[in-house]
Amino acid sequence: MEMFLMALCITVFGVGVAAAAFGAATRSEHSDSPERPQPQLPLVKAIAPTRFFSDTVPAPPAMPTRQVPIEVLLLQIENHVRMEQAAAESFLESPTQAKLHSKTNSPFVN
């Protein structure tokens, strides 16, 4: 019985010491004194002024990072314009809604 009580006292004492040590270790993180200067926080990014329609329009899709040479890009634009002109000519010959909105195979927009 005495042994049991001694073991119990030692255990309770140990738990108390552990709790005190834990409290001392974590106190500096939670209890900053009011005199201590506050660290400079990064400024919050200013809110951009509301623009016409800008709140309802999703951001455009990101451009591919791999860029084609400028000559190739200009050729793509030229081919696209030629294809669009051909589509427009076709529409003007016999105007229908289907021809007006016919899909293009132009790689510039696909």
Next chain:
Amino acid sequence: MEHELLKGLSSAEVKQVLNLGTRRNVPARTTLFQLGDRADSLFLIERGRVKLTLPMRVRGGEEDVFVEERAPGQAVGWSALIPPYRFTLTATAALLDAEVIALPREALLKYFSGNPAAAYKIALNLAVVVGHRLQLFQTMWLREMQRTVEVRSA
């Protein structure tokens, strides 16, 4: 060769109009006129092809972007007949040399005042050319807008 602006004119009238101009050779890839230049002459294409371009900002630089190509029998530079007489596009001979007949505005207007019947036909032909260009680019504009709308509402 039949020129689109001279359709319906008698052969004598065509000859009179062509005699107002001067033939000009435009080497391949050289400029016939630049956007913003004074438009004092309009040009009838006799040979070769003429590319019309507009400047566009591409990757921080300015590039001439293809707008349209005109072939023999067609005309370019009708800004010479429409105020404020400034070219609104840049015209360049395409891959091969081109030959054009440059018709000065002053000479044309003088001819028109003395030949109203021919002037009427030329004006109608010009209206067809301008009207077709308008309809063509109106259609292209709408198709581009349609794509923009589809992308934005996706």
